[in-house]
Amino acid sequence: MIHQHPLITLAEVREDKLHILKTRLEDIRVSLLNAQMSEQPVEFGKVSTLHYGRWVILSRDSFRDEPAIPVGIRLVLTTNYDGIGNDHEDYHLAELVTQLTQYIDDLYECCVGYPEPEERTEESRKNFLKKGLIRTSAFYNGAPGRSVSQIHQEDSLHQHIWKFLKNKKWDEGTPAVEIHRAIKQEIDSRPEFEWTKEKAGVQGIKWLSLIAYGVLFIVMLPLIIGWLVYLFIFHELWDKKVTLAQSDLDDTKINELKKVEDIFPQNQFTQVAVLKPGFARRLNFRIWMFRTRVLAGDIFVKGKLLNIPTIHFARWVLIDKNKHVLFFSNFDGNWEQYLGDFIDQSGWGLTAIFCNTVKFPRTNFMGVLGIIPGMPLTFPGSKFVLTGGAYDEEHFLAWSRSTQVPTQVWYCPYRHLSIKNVNNNTMIRNELRQDLTEEQAKLFLKRF
Amino acid sequence: MTALELSEIQAYLLSDYQQMGYSKYYLMQVKDAAATKNFLAAIAHGITHANATITDTCFNIGFTSNGLKQLGYNETNMHSFSREFREGMVTEHRQRLLGNFESSDPSKWQWGAPANDRIDLILMVFGKDEAIAEDFYNGIKDKFETALSVIHILDGKAMPDNREHFGFRDGISQPVIKGSGLPPCGNNNDIEPGEFVLGYKNEYTVYPDTALLKIAQGKPELLADNAEGLADERTKVKYKDVGQNGTYFVLLQLQQDVDGFWEFWKKQSVETDEKKRNEEATMLAAKMMGRWPGGAPLVKYDKDPGVDVTDDNFKYVKEDASGNKCPFGAHIRRMNPRDVFEESSPKVSLSLTRRHRIMRRVRSYGEDFIGSAENHKPNGEVGLLFGCFNANISKQFEFLQYTWGNSPKFKRLYADPDPLIGVREDPEKKLGQIFTIPQATTNRVISDMQSFVTVKGGAYFFFPSITAIKFLATI
Numbered sequence: 001m002i003h004q005h006p007l008i009t010l011a012e013v014r015e016d017k018l019h020i021l022k023t024r025l026e027d028i029r030v031s032l033l034n035a036q037m038s039e040q041p042v043e044f045g046k047v048s049t050l051h052y053g054r055w056v057i058l059s060r061d062s063f064r065d066e067p068a069i070p071v072g073i074r075l076v077l078t079t080n081y082d083g084i085g086n087d088h089e090d091y092h093l094a095e096l097v098t099q100l101t102q103y104i105d106d107l108y109e110c111c112v113g114y115p116e117p118e119e120r121t122e123e124s125r126k127n128f129l130k131k132g133l134i135r136t137s138a139f140y141n142g143a144p145g146r147s148v149s150q151i152h153q154e155d156s157l158h159q160h161i162w163k164f165l166k167n168k169k170w171d172e173g174t175p176a177v178e179i180h181r182a183i184k185q186e187i188d189s190r191p192e193f194e195w196t197k198e199k200a201g202v203q204g205i206k207w208l209s210l211i212a213y214g215v216l217f218i219v220m221l222p223l224i225i226g227w228l229v230y231l232f233i234f235h236e237l238w239d240k241k242v243t244l245a246q247s248d249l250d251d252t253k254i255n256e257l258k259k260v261e262d263i264f265p266q267n268q269f270t271q272v273a274v275l276k277p278g279f280a281r282r283l284n285f286r287i288w289m290f291r292t293r294v295l296a297g298d299i300f301v302k303g304k305l306l307n308i309p310t311i312h313f314a315r316w317v318l319i320d321k322n323k324h325v326l327f328f329s330n331f332d333g334n335w336e337q338y339l340g341d342f343i344d345q346s347g348w349g350l351t352a353i354f355c356n357t358v359k360f361p362r363t364n365f366m367g368v369l370g371i372i373p374g375m376p377l378t379f380p381g382s383k384f385v386l387t388g389g390a391y392d393e394e395h396f397l398a399w400s401r402s403t404q405v406p407t408q409v410w411y412c413p414y415r416h417l418s419i420k421n422v423n424n425n426t427m428i429r430n431e432l433r434q435d436l437t438e439e440q441a442k443l444f445l446k447r448f
Numbered sequence: 449m450t451a452l453e454l455s456e457i458q459a460y461l462l463s464d465y466q467q468m469g470y471s472k473y474y475l476m477q478v479k480d481a482a483a484t485k486n487f488l489a490a491i492a493h494g495i496t497h498a499n500a501t502i503t504d505t506c507f508n509i510g511f512t513s514n515g516l517k518q519l520g521y522n523e524t525n526m527h528s529f530s531r532e533f534r535e536g537m538v539t540e541h542r543q544r545l546l547g548n549f550e551s552s553d554p555s556k557w558q559w560g561a562p563a564n565d566r567i568d569l570i571l572m573v574f575g576k577d578e579a580i581a582e583d584f585y586n587g588i589k590d591k592f593e594t595a596l597s598v599i600h601i602l603d604g605k606a607m608p609d610n611r612e613h614f615g616f617r618d619g620i621s622q623p624v625i626k627g628s629g630l631p632p633c634g635n636n637n638d639i640e641p642g643e644f645v646l647g648y649k650n651e652y653t654v655y656p657d658t659a660l661l662k663i664a665q666g667k668p669e670l671l672a673d674n675a676e677g678l679a680d681e682r683t684k685v686k687y688k689d690v691g692q693n694g695t696y697f698v699l700l701q702l703q704q705d706v707d708g709f710w711e712f713w714k715k716q717s718v719e720t721d722e723k724k725r726n727e728e729a730t731m732l733a734a735k736m737m738g739r740w741p742g743g744a745p746l747v748k749y750d751k752d753p754g755v756d757v758t759d760d761n762f763k764y765v766k767e768d769a770s771g772n773k774c775p776f777g778a779h780i781r782r783m784n785p786r787d788v789f790e791e792s793s794p795k796v797s798l799s800l801t802r803r804h805r806i807m808r809r810v811r812s813y814g815e816d817f818i819g820s821a822e823n824h825k826p827n828g829e830v831g832l833l834f835g836c837f838n839a840n841i842s843k844q845f846e847f848l849q850y851t852w853g854n855s856p857k858f859k860r861l862y863a864d865p866d867p868l869i870g871v872r873e874d875p876e877k878k879l880g881q882i883f884t885i886p887q888a889t890t891n892r893v894i895s896d897m898q899s900f901v902t903v904k905g906g907a908y909f910f911f912p913s914i915t916a917i918k919f920l921a922t923i
C-alpha cells in the first residue's frame with residue numbers, strides 16, 4: 001500500500017518581484033484552467049506522485065488579525081503526494097523540479113536565494129525547496145493508501161462495469177450473484193484490468209490506537225476537567241464577544257475568493273489564523289492538534305473527517321515560531337456546504353482547535369464533549385455546554401471567510417471524482433473478486 | 449416559543465394564497481424617489497399582513513437592492529443586508545452556483561439580468577380571478593403613476609388541485625413556522641422562525657444576519673431595536689433593525705417544456721403498447737419527481753393510486769434505505785433528504801435538513817394546462833413562477849439549487865444532477881449526465897438526461913415588515 005503524505009515548503013518572495021510572481025501565478029492558473037476545460041493534458045499531470053497541489057502567496061495582507069510576529073511575503077507550496085521509495089519526500093521533490101521545471105524556475109526566481117540560471121540543476125532546485133520545508137501538525141486523508149494511478153485505474157474499472165451493466169439486458173429475476181459472476185468474467189477477459197486480481201489495501205481503524213487513546217483519556221480525565229475549568233475561568237470568560245457578521249466582510253476580498261470557486265465540483269480552502277497569546281492557549285492548541293493527529297491518522301480512515309464525508313485531504317500547519325496556524329483542505333462541493341457541514345457535524349472539533357485563535361467566536365468549555373470521537377451533537381446538554389464557537393453559525397461563517405486566504409494556483413488530478421466515488425471504486429474492485437452472497441451481490445450492484 | 453408579530457409580516461410568507469386564482473407581479477422601476485416614498489406611505493396600511501382577514505384580493509411588495517438604493521438607502525446601511533441580496537441573482541459566481549447557462553444564461557433572460565431594464569421593486573397583486581386582480585391594480589395605479597414605471601408583468605395563476613404543468617401536484621411538503629399560530633404539522637416540518645423571518649432565532653438558535661441601521665436616516669424611531677441587542681461599539685446605543693419581521697424572496701421564471709418532458713420519458717420506455725408505454729413513462733417521470741402525479745409519495749405507494757394524495761408523513765431510512773422505491777436522485781429526495789442527510793444518523797439528519805428548508809410560493813403561467821403522458825402539447829409558452837421565502841438565501845435557496853440540485857455528486861452519486869432542475873444542456877463531457885433509478889438487482893440508468901426547465905428571468909427581493917415599509921417612506 002502506498003501512503004500519502006503532506007508536503008509544505010515556504011520561500012521568501014523578493015519584494016521587487018512580487019508583481020511578476022503574481023502575474024506568473026495567474027498565467028499558470030489560467031492556462032491550467034483552460035487545459036482542464038478543454039480536457040487537454042496538463043503540466044501537473046506529469047508529476048506521477050502528485051494528488052493535490054497549490055501555490056499561495058502569504059503576506060501581511062493575508063492576515064485578518066495583527067500577526068504575532070512580523071511576517072514577510074512568502075510563496076507557499078503544498079502538495080499531497082504518494083510516498084514512493086525510501087526517501088519519498090526526496091523522490092517527490094525530484095519529480096516536481098524535473099517535471100515542472102519551467103513553473104518552478106519562473107516562480108522561484110522571484111524568491112530570495114533561488115539559484116542563478118547557470119547554477120540550476122535538479123539538485124540545486126530540490127535543495128532550494130528543501131530549505132523551506134516545514135512540518136505538518138495534523139494531516140487527514142480521505143482515501144488512505146490510494147495512489148493517484150490507482151484512483152485513475154479504479155475509476156476506469158467503475159466506468160467499464162457501469163457501461164457493461166447498462167448495455168446488457170438481464171432477464172427479470174436474474175440473481176445478483178449471477179450478474180456479479182458475469183461482471184467478473186467480463187473483467188477477466190480484458191487484459192487492461194489484470195491489476196484487479198490484486199486486492200487493494202484499505203487502511204482499517206487502528207483499534208489499539210483507539211483503545212490507547214481511550215485509556216489515556218480516562219487516566220487524564222481529572223486533569224482534562226481541571227484544564228477545561230481553568231481555561232474557562234481564566235480565558236474563555238474574558239474573551240470578547242465577536243460580532244463580525246457575514247455582511248461585514250470586505251466585498252473585494254470575497255469576490256477575489258469567489259472568482260476561483262465552484263468551477264468544478266471540487267474546491268480548495270486556505271486559511272491563516274493567529275494563535276492567542278499566552279502559554280495556556282498555545283498548550284491547548286497543541287493538545288487538540290495531538291488529538292486531531294491521532295484521530296485523523298488512526299481513526300478517521302474511512303473517508304470521513306469528524307463525520308464530514310466530503311474531504312479529500314486536509315491539514316493544519318504551525319508556522320512563524322508556532323504563532324500562526326495554516327489550514328488547507330480539498331473537498332467536494334461548495335464553500336457554504338463545506339462550512340455548513342463543518343458547523344453542522346463537527347462544530348466541537350473545529351471549535352476546540354480554532355478557539356485558540358484570535359477573535360474566534362466566543363466559546364464555553366471549548367467543545368469538551370468533542371474529545372470523544374464521533375460524539376453526536378444532540379447529546380443531552382450539549383447545546384448548553386457548546387453554546388458559542390462554531391455553533392454560533394453566523395459569526396463562525398464570517399470568521400472563516402475573513403481568515404481565508406486566496407489560493408493563486410490549485411491543481412486537482414481527479415476533479416470528476418468525489419471522495420465517496422474514490423472510496424466506492426475501491427470497494428468495487430475488492431468486492432469484484434470476493435465470493436458474495438445474494439444479499440452482498442445486491443449491495444455490490446448498488447454501487448453503480 | 450416566541451410568537452411572531454403577525455400584523456407586521458407580509459402574509460404571502462404564511463399563506464400560499466391558493467384561493468387567489470389569479471396573480472399579477474408588476475416588476476417596477478423608480479422614476480421619482482420622492483413620489484415613490486409618498487406612494488409607500490400611502491399604501492403601507494393596505495399591504496396584506498399575516499393578521500389581516502383575506503377577502504378577494506391580496507397585495508404584497510418587495511424591493512431589490514437596486515430599489516433600496518434608488519430610494520436613497522445609505523451605502524453603509526445597505527451593507528448589512530445579506531451579500532446575495534446586495535449582489536442580486538446575476539454575478540459570475542452565482543451563475544455557476546445556480547447553473548444558469550446555455551438557454552438559461554442571464555444574457556437571454558426577459559427580465560432581471562443586467563442587460564434588461566433595472567428592476568427596483570415588485571408589486572404583487574392577487575385576486576380571486578383576473579378581473580378582481582386588475583380592478584385592484586387599477587385602483588392603486590394613479591397613486592404611483594408619477595413615481596414608478598412598469599418594466600415587466602408576470603401573470604400567474606393557481607391551477608386546479610395545485611398541479612404544475614408537467615402534471616404533478618405541487619405544494620405538498622411545506623415548512624410550518626413555529627410561533628406563526630398555524631397548527632404544528634409534525635413530519636419534521638415545524639421550523640424555527642429565524643429560518644424565514646429576520647429578528648427571530650433560527651435552527652442554530654442564533655439570530656440570522658439582519659439589516660441593521662448603522663447610520664441614522666429617515667425616522668429611525670419608527671423601528672425597533674434589533675432583537676440580538678447589537679450596539680454601536682462606542683456609543684453603546686443599540687442599532688435599529690430594518691430587517692425585523694422582514695424576509696427574502698427568490699423569484700424565478702421557469703419555462704417548462706412539457707412536450708419535451710413527456711416525449712423524453714416515452715422514448716425511455718421499453719414498452720411498445722401505447723397504453724403500457726404511457727404507464728411506464730408516467731412511472732419514470734414519477735421516479736424523477738419522487739411522487740406520483742396526484743402527489744402520492746413513491747416511498748409509500750408502489751403503484752399510482754390514481755387519485756390525489758397529499759401525504760407528507762414519511763421518511764427515508766426505514767422506508768426506503770435502498771432507494772428502490774424513491775431514487776436518491778429524485779427531485780423531492782434531493783430537495784429535502786429528511787432523515788438521510790449525508791451519512792449522519794437519522795436524528796441528526798432531521799435536525800440538519802431543518803436548516804435547509806424554503807417556503808415555496810409558486811404560481812403557473814401560460815395556458816391552464818396539466819400535462820400527462822397522453823396529453824402534452826400546450827398552446828404557447830407555459831411555466832412556473834417559482835418563488836420561495838427564506839431568511840438566508842445562501843444557506844437555503846442557493847444551497848438547495850447548487851449542493852442538492854446541481855451537484856452531480858449528491859450523496860454517493862457519480863454524475864446525477866437533479867433531473868428536474870439541475871440538468872445542463874452542455875454538461876462536462878467527461879462526466880455526462882444521468883439519472884440512476886435503483887432497482888432490486890441492477891439499477892436502471894437513464895443516460896443523456898435532458899433539460900426541460902429554462903430560466904427566463906429571476907431576482908432576489910427583500911420583503912420588509914409593514915413598519916419597515918413605513919420607515920422606507922421616510923428615508
Ligand code: HEM
Pocket residue numbers: 612614616617618619620621622702704737739779780781783784806808832834845848849853868869901
Ligand atoms: C419547473 C420547476 C419545478 C417543478 C415543476 C417542481 C415540482 C415539484 C413537485 C411536483 C414537488 C412535489 C410536491 C411537494 O412535495 O410539495 C416539488 C417539491 C419540492 N421542490 Fe420543486 N419543482 C420545481 C423547481 C424547484 C426549485 C427551483 C426548487 C428549489 C431550488 C424546488 C424545491 C422543492 C422543494 C424544497 C420541494 C419539497 C420537497 C420535500 O419537502 O419533500 N423545486 N417540486
